[in-house]
Amino acid sequence: MRVLSHGALIGFVVIAATMLVAAKLQMLPLPLFMVLSVSMMFAFGLMIANFTALAMEPQGHIAGTAASLYGSITTLLAIGIGATIGQDYDGTLVPFATGFLLCTLAALGVVLVVEKGRLFQPHGMKL
Structure with missing residues (x-):
């Protein structure tokens, strides 16, 4: 599970960065946006x-x-983060893409701290 989730997280970072660059360059047509969105989801x-x-x-x-607490905490965090990103809306996809990239980089930082810098290794493997 760790290898799969770490790979998906790194993939999400790459896709979000691609979306942000395309949005900033105003080169994000609907077909590309849809492909990137489907890939991110x-x-x-x-x-x-x-x-x-x-x-x-x-x-x-x-x-x-534990499931109730986990659901409550993630929902409350999502409300605050979503409202903050929503306040930056300027009629373009740049705040949307920036929010995805920043949140994903924060998640990657948390995973790196929790996993002690060891990505793509199943639990219990020694270096």
Whole structure:
């Protein structure tokens, strides 16, 4: 799960950066936007499912409470982050793409800290 979710996260960073560059250069036609959006949603689906499973793995004895708390925290964070990004809307896709890239880079930073800098390694592997 770690290898898959780390790969999806790196892929999301690359796609979000591509979208931001294209938006800043005003070279983001609808077909390209759709391809990038579908790619991001695919990567997001891989990430959220696997990272959630990894977070819940040690919580088997309190699974219901842990799932409720996890859902509440992620929803509250999403409200604050989404509202902040929404305030920067200027009629273009630049704030949207910037928000995706910054949030994904923050997620990558959190994963690097939590995984102690070891990406793409299953749990328990020694260097």
